[in-house]
Amino acid sequence: MNIYVCVKQVPDTETKVVLESDGKAINTSAIKWVVNPYDEYAIELAMQIKDRLQGAPNVIVIRVGESNPTVEVLRTAMAMGADEAIHVELPKYTLLDPTITAKALEAAIKKFAKPVDLILAGKQSIDADNSQVPQMLAARMGLECATAIGSYKVVEGSEMASGVMEVTRDLDGGSSEVLSVRLPALLSCNKGLNTPRYPSLPGIMKAKKKPLTKYTMGDLGLEQVALDSDYAQMSLVLPPEKAPGKKVVMESDNPTQQKEMMKQAVEFLRSEAKVI
Amino acid sequence: MAKLLLVAEASEGKIKKSLYEIMSKLLSLQFVAKKASFESDLVIVGEVSAEEMERIKRFNLSTIFQAKNLQSVRPLAVDGNYKYVMAPVSTSNKDFFPVLAVSVNNATMVSDVVDFDGANVSKPLFAGKAISKIPLSKRGTYFITVRPNSFGVLDVEQFWKENGGATAVNTKVEAVTQVASSDANARVQVKEVVKAMKSRADLSEANIIVSGGRAMKCKENFQLLEELANVLGATVGASRAAVDAGYALPAMQVGQTGKTVSPSLYVACGISGAIQHLAGMRTSKIIFAINSDPNAPIFSKADYGIVGDLYKVIPMLIEELKA
Numbered sequence: 311m312n313i314y315v316c317v318k319q320v321p322d323t324e325t326k327v328v329l330e331s332d333g334k335a336i337n338t339s340a341i342k343w344v345v346n347p348y349d350e351y352a353i354e355l356a357m358q359i360k361d362r363l364q365g366a367p368n369v370i371v372i373r374v375g376e377s378n379p380t381v382e383v384l385r386t387a388m389a390m391g392a393d394e395a396i397h398v399e400l401p402k403y404t405l406l407d408p409t410i411t412a413k414a415l416e417a418a419i420k421k422f423a424k425p426v427d428l429i430l431a432g433k434q435s436i437d438a439d440n441s442q443v444p445q446m447l448a449a450r451m452g453l454e455c456a457t458a459i460g461s462y463k464v465v466e467g468s469e470m471a472s473g474v475m476e477v478t479r480d481l482d483g484g485s486s487e488v489l490s491v492r493l494p495a496l497l498s499c500n501k502g503l504n505t506p507r508y509p510s511l512p513g514i515m516k517a518k519k520k521p522l523t524k525y526t527m528g529d530l531g532l533e534q535v536a537l538d539s540d541y542a543q544m545s546l547v548l549p550p551e552k553a554p555g556k557k558v559v560m561e562s563d564n565p566t567q568q569k570e571m572m573k574q575a576v577e578f579l580r581s582e583a584k585v586i
Numbered sequence: 587m588a589k590l591l592l593v594a595e596a597s598e599g600k601i602k603k604s605l606y607e608i609m610s611k612l613l614s615l616q617f618v619a620k621k622a623s624f625e626s627d628l629v630i631v632g633e634v635s636a637e638e639m640e641r642i643k644r645f646n647l648s649t650i651f652q653a654k655n656l657q658s659v660r661p662l663a664v665d666g667n668y669k670y671v672m673a674p675v676s677t678s679n680k681d682f683f684p685v686l687a688v689s690v691n692n693a694t695m696v697s698d699v700v701d702f703d704g705a706n707v708s709k710p711l712f713a714g715k716a717i718s719k720i721p722l723s724k725r726g727t728y729f730i731t732v733r734p735n736s737f738g739v740l741d742v743e744q745f746w747k748e749n750g751g752a753t754a755v756n757t758k759v760e761a762v763t764q765v766a767s768s769d770a771n772a773r774v775q776v777k778e779v780v781k782a783m784k785s786r787a788d789l790s791e792a793n794i795i796v797s798g799g800r801a802m803k804c805k806e807n808f809q810l811l812e813e814l815a816n817v818l819g820a821t822v823g824a825s826r827a828a829v830d831a832g833y834a835l836p837a838m839q840v841g842q843t844g845k846t847v848s849p850s851l852y853v854a855c856g857i858s859g860a861i862q863h864l865a866g867m868r869t870s871k872i873i874f875a876i877n878s879d880p881n882a883p884i885f886s887k888a889d890y891g892i893v894g895d896l897y898k899v900i901p902m903l904i905e906e907l908k909a
C-alpha cells in the first residue's frame with residue numbers, strides 16, 4: 311500500500327509580512343518556515359495507519375516548493391516516520407496558481423510510478439488559504455475525495471486496497487456528515503483530527519538517509535504554464551493600518567461613570583459606526 | 587459580450603445575503619462604473635418563493651436558471667461559455683468549484699475574493715497581512731468564490747431611480763434541462779448527516795458576531811453572550827482557547843484554524859487578540875472589544891474598547907441596548 315502525503319512549507323503565522331520593493335512578492339529573508347499546520351494532521355494520520363499495519367504501508371511525502379533557503383519540511387516528515395520524499399523544486403518561494411500545483415503533484419506522482427492507494431493533504435495552506443489543490447488533485451486523478459475531515463474511524467479492513475474508510479466533516483451551521491470513501495481516495499485533513507507527533511531523535515537521524523527524489527517544473531512540462539498564469543502577475547499591497555480606536559476605562563466604583571460609558575458606547579455603535 | 591454565471595444555493599425559499607451583495611456589485615459595475623461589459627445569469631439551486639424571485643429579478647439578470655441540486659449546475663457551468671462563474675464562499679462551493687475548474691480547459695480559480703472590478707480580483711493572503719491583486723487576463727473561464735460581507739447590498743429601487751428609472755427588466759426564467767448524465771468524478775457516499783442541536787446562522791455570513799474567549803471560564807457563561815447576541819441580532823463565536831477548553835463548539839471558532847469572518851460588527855469579549863485570532867476577523871468593519879487588561883493586544887485593532895470586567899460590562903451593555 312502506498313500513501314502519498316502532500317506537504318507545504320509556509321511562513322509561520324507570527325511572521326511579519328514585508329513586501330519586496332517591486333510589490334510582486336514578500337521579502338523572505340527574515341521568515342521562519344514551518345510545516346503547514348493542516349499538513350501535520352495528514353502526516354500524523356499516515357503514521358497512525360502505518361503503525362496499525364505494522365509498518366507495511368510505504369509513506370511518501372510530496373512537496374511543490376522552493377529549495378532555498380531550506381527544505382526542512384520533507385526531512386521533518388521523514389523524521390516523523392515517512393519512508394521517502396518527492397520534491398518538485400521551484401526556484402523561489404512562489405504563491406503558485408493552485409491549478410498548476412495540482413498538475414505538478416499529479417505529474418510527479420505519475421512519474422514516480424508507485425501506484426496510489428491513498429493521498430492525504432491538509433485542507434488548505436495558511437499562506438494563501440485557497441483550499442483548491444486537494445479537490446483538484448482528486449478530480450484530476452479520478453479519486454474519491456473527502457475534504458476537511460475532522461475525525462476518522464478505525465474500521466477493520468478499511469486500510470487496504472479497495473477498503474472503505476469512514477470519516478466525518480463539519481458542514482455550515484454546526485451540522486456534520488459521515489462519509490464512506492472507497493480507496494483509492496484523497497482525504498484532506500482539518501484541525502481536531504489528531505495530535506501530530508514530534509520527530510524522535512532516532513527518527514531525525516534516520517531521516518537523513520531516507521531517499522529524496524527531485525523533479526523540476528521543467529521535468530514535468532509545467533515551467534512555461536506556471537509563468538503564463540495570471541497568478542504570476544499578481545501584485546501585493548499591505549492593508550491600510552487602522553487608526554487607533556477609542557478606549558475607555560470602566561471605573562469599578564462609579565455607577566454614574568459606568569452608566570454614561572454604556573450610553574456613549576451604544577451611541578458610537580448606533581450613530582457613528584452605524585452598525586446596529 | 588462576456589457572460590457571467592452566479593451560483594445561488596437556496597434555503598427555506600430564500601437565497602443568502604452574500605448573493606445580494608454580489609448581485610449589487612455586478613449591477614453597479616455594469617451601470618455606474620460602466621467598467622464591465624458582461625451580462626449576468628443566475629442559477630438557483632433549490633426553490634425560492636415567488637416574492638424572493640421578484641426581488642432577485644430587480645438585479646438585471648439575463649436568465650435565471652433553476653436547478654434541483656448542485657451537481658445539475660455542472661453542465662451549465664462547464665459548457666455554458668461563461669467567462670466568469672461566481673459564488674459566495676460556502677462549504678459546498680469549496681468542494682464544487684475546484685472540481686468544475688478541473689473540468690474546463692484553461693480555467694483559473696481564485697477563492698475567497700474580497701473585490702472584483704471587472705478586470706481584476708483581490709484576495710487576502712497571509713491571514714490578511716497582505717492583499718493580492720490578480721489580473722483576469724486569459725481567454726479561459728474564471729471560477730471565483732467571494733467572501734461574504736465584502737460588498738454592500740444596494741437599495742435596488744433607489745438604484746434604478748438614480749440610474750435611468752426602473753428599466754423594465756426582461757429576465758427569462760428557465761429550468762436546467764441538461765441532467766448530469768454520468769458524473770465524471772468519483773463521488774463519495776454520504777452515510778449520515780448529524781444535524782446541529784440548534785441551527786444557527788452561519789458565522790461566515792453573519793452581519794454581527796459576539797465572540798467569547800478564555801475569560802468565559804465555562805460553557806454556562808456563554809449564555810451571557812447569547813443574551814447580548816439576542817439584543818444585537820448576532821451570531822455567537824469563540825476563540826480557540828474557549829473551544830479547546832470545551833466552553834464552545836468547534837464550529838464556533840473564529841481565526842486562522844477556524845472560520846474567517848468579516849461582519850459589520852465584531853464584539854470580542856475576554857479575547858486577548860492573538861495574531862491567529864485576528865487572522866480570522868481583522869477585516870470586520872467595526873471591532874468592539876471588552877477586556878479587563880488595558881494592554882490586551884485586541885485594543886490595538888479595536889475601533890472601540892472598554893477596559894473592564896466583562897461580567898459587569900455585558901449586563902450593563904445589554905440594559906443600555908434595550909433602553
Ligand SMILES: Cc1cc2nc3c(=O)[nH]c(=O)nc-3n(C[C@H](O)[C@H](O)[C@H](O)COP(=O)(O)OP(=O)(O)OC[C@H]3O[C@@H](n4cnc5c(N)ncnc54)[C@H](O)[C@@H]3O)c2cc1C
Nearest residue numbers: 799800801825826827841842843844856857858878879896
Ligand atoms: C497554529 C495555531 C493556530 C491557531 N488558531 C487559532 C484560531 O483559529 N483562533 C483563535 O482564537 N486562536 C487560535 N490560536 C491560538 C491563539 O494563539 C491564542 O492562544 C488564542 O486565540 C487565545 O484565546 P483567548 O484570547 O480566548 O485567550 P487568552 O489569550 O488567554 O485571553 C483571555 C483574555 O481575557 C481577558 N480577561 C480575563 N478575564 C476577564 C474578565 N473577567 N473580563 C474581561 N476580560 C477578561 C484577559 O485579559 C485576556 O486578554 C492558534 C494558535 C496556533 C499556534
